[in-house]
Amino acid sequence: MATGDVKLLGAWASPFAMRPRIALNLKNVDYKYLEQNLGGKDELLLKSNPVHKKVPVMIHKDKPICESLVIVQYIDEAFTSGPSILPSDSYDRAIARFWAAYIDDKWCASLFSIARAKTDEEKATAVGGVTTGLGLLEQAFKKLSKGKGFFGGETIGYIDIALGSYLGWLRAAETLAGSKYIDETTTPNLTVWAERFCSDAAVQDLMPESEKLLDFAKMLLSGKFDPPK
Amino acid sequence: MATGDVKLLGAWASPFAMRPRIALNLKNVDYKYLEQNLGGKDELLLKSNPVHKKVPVMIHKDKPICESLVIVQYIDEAFTSGPSILPSDSYDRAIARFWAAYIDDKWCASLFSIARAKTDEEKATAVGGVTTGLGLLEQAFKKLSKGKGFFGGETIGYIDIALGSYLGWLRAAETLAGSKYIDETTTPNLTVWAERFCSDAAVQDLMPESEKLLDFAKMLLSGKFDPPK
Missing domain, CATH: 3.40.30.10 (Glutaredoxin)
Structure with a gap:
C-alpha cells in the first residue's frame, strides 16, 4: 500500500x-x-x-x-494492510508486550553493558545477563511459536521485531567476545529463528552489515559516541 | 461487574x-x-x-x-465495563503510550535518584530531572486534557494512572526535601489534577497514607530494602 x-x-x-x-x-x-x-x-x-x-x-x-x-x-x-503484528487475543497481546518490555528494560541493558564493563566481574555479570535472558527467550519461543517459525507464529510479530532488531548488535558483541551467545547447543530454536528473521523479505535489506557495525561499535567503545537509542 | x-x-x-x-x-x-x-x-x-x-x-x-x-x-x-482507559483513536493511543513510557523510563528514574544521590551534585541533577519532567507533563496535560480534568479527558486514563500512581512517593520526596515539586506557580494544572486524581473514587482508598509511606521511605533509605517495583 x-x-x-x-x-x-x-x-x-x-x-x-x-x-x-x-x-x-x-x-x-x-x-x-x-x-x-x-x-x-x-x-x-x-x-x-x-x-x-x-x-x-x-x-x-x-x-x-x-x-x-x-x-x-x-x-x-x-494500517490494516499486511499481517497483524500483535496477536488478536488480549491475553496473547499482553504476553507479547511483556516480553518486548523484558527485552528492552532488562536484556538490552545487559547486552550494552558487556562493552561498557570496566572489570572482569562487571563483564561476567553482563554476559550472564545476556545468556540468562536468551535462555528465557528460548523457552518463550518454544511456548509461543507453537512449532511455527516466529514468536508471532507464521509471520514476524511484535516479539520478533523487539528481539530481532538487536541481532546485528548481538553478532557484533559475539565477534568482539570471540564466542557465541546464540548457538545450536544452548539456544537451538533461537539459532534457527535468527537466520529466518534476518533473511525475511521485511528485514533483509535493513540488517546492518556486520563489518560496518563492528567498526561503528569500536568507535562507540573508543568513547567518541553515546550508544544509539 | x-x-x-x-x-x-x-x-x-x-x-x-x-x-x-x-x-x-x-x-x-x-x-x-x-x-x-x-x-x-x-x-x-x-x-x-x-x-x-x-x-x-x-x-x-x-x-x-x-x-x-x-x-x-x-x-x-x-473488560468492556467502565470507561476506556486508553483513547479510542490510534494516534491518541500512541501519545498516551509515549508519555507513560516517558514517566517510567525517564522521570521515575530521576524521582528515585533523589533519595539515592550521594553528592549534592547528584541530588541537584535528580531534582532537576523531576522538575523538568513535571514541566513537560504540565504542558502535555494542557494539550491532552482539552480543558477537562484528566490527561484522559473527563475520566482517568492511561497517563493519569501512570503518573498518578507516583503521587504518594512524590509527596514523600517533597516532605523529605522540604520543598514542593508540584505547586501552583510552576505546575498549576498538575496541582489541581493531583488533588482530583487522589480524591477520585477509583483511587482514594488505594493512595498510601503519607506518614506510613514516609516511614517506609526512610527504611528504604536506611538500606534495609530495595525500592519496590
Whole structure:
C-alpha cells in the first residue's frame, strides 16, 4: 500500500530505528526514509521529538510518533494492510508486550553493558545477563511459536521485531567476545529463528552489515559516541 | 461487574501495584487482592512471575499477567465495563503510550535518584530531572486534557494512572526535601489534577497514607530494602 504521507527518521546502526521500518515493510506501507546524522541533530528531529531528541520518529500525516515500540504498535493499529503484528487475543497481546518490555528494560541493558564493563566481574555479570535472558527467550519461543517459525507464529510479530532488531548488535558483541551467545547447543530454536528473521523479505535489506557495525561499535567503545537509542 | 476470577498480587507501597487496582476499579471489576510481603517472596508470586519475581501480577482465569502497564492495557482490552482507559483513536493511543513510557523510563528514574544521590551534585541533577519532567507533563496535560480534568479527558486514563500512581512517593520526596515539586506557580494544572486524581473514587482508598509511606521511605533509605517495583 502506497501512502506517500509516511516519513521515518532513522539511523542505520540503531536497532530501535529498524523496528518501525520492519513493521512498515510487513504492512507494505511505502514511506520516505530520512537517515539522521547521529553526531548532530536535524531540525526536523528536534521539532518532532523534543522530549528525547532521538530516532526513530515516524511522521504520519504530519503528526510525529516517537519511541520504537510505540511506533510499531501504532503502525499495527493504523494500517490494516499486511499481517497483524500483535496477536488478536488480549491475553496473547499482553504476553507479547511483556516480553518486548523484558527485552528492552532488562536484556538490552545487559547486552550494552558487556562493552561498557570496566572489570572482569562487571563483564561476567553482563554476559550472564545476556545468556540468562536468551535462555528465557528460548523457552518463550518454544511456548509461543507453537512449532511455527516466529514468536508471532507464521509471520514476524511484535516479539520478533523487539528481539530481532538487536541481532546485528548481538553478532557484533559475539565477534568482539570471540564466542557465541546464540548457538545450536544452548539456544537451538533461537539459532534457527535468527537466520529466518534476518533473511525475511521485511528485514533483509535493513540488517546492518556486520563489518560496518563492528567498526561503528569500536568507535562507540573508543568513547567518541553515546550508544544509539 | 463481579468476575470472581481475578486475583491481584500487590504491595501497599508499590506505585506499580496501584495501577492495575485503579484500572480494575475504573472497570468495576471485583477482584481478590493478595498483599505480598516485600521482604519475602510467596510461592504464588514466584510461580506467576518467574522472570521478575515482583508485584504486580494479575491472575485472570488462572493465567498470570505481569508488568503494571501491560496489565493496565490488558484490563482495558479484556473488560468492556467502565470507561476506556486508553483513547479510542490510534494516534491518541500512541501519545498516551509515549508519555507513560516517558514517566517510567525517564522521570521515575530521576524521582528515585533523589533519595539515592550521594553528592549534592547528584541530588541537584535528580531534582532537576523531576522538575523538568513535571514541566513537560504540565504542558502535555494542557494539550491532552482539552480543558477537562484528566490527561484522559473527563475520566482517568492511561497517563493519569501512570503518573498518578507516583503521587504518594512524590509527596514523600517533597516532605523529605522540604520543598514542593508540584505547586501552583510552576505546575498549576498538575496541582489541581493531583488533588482530583487522589480524591477520585477509583483511587482514594488505594493512595498510601503519607506518614506510613514516609516511614517506609526512610527504611528504604536506611538500606534495609530495595525500592519496590
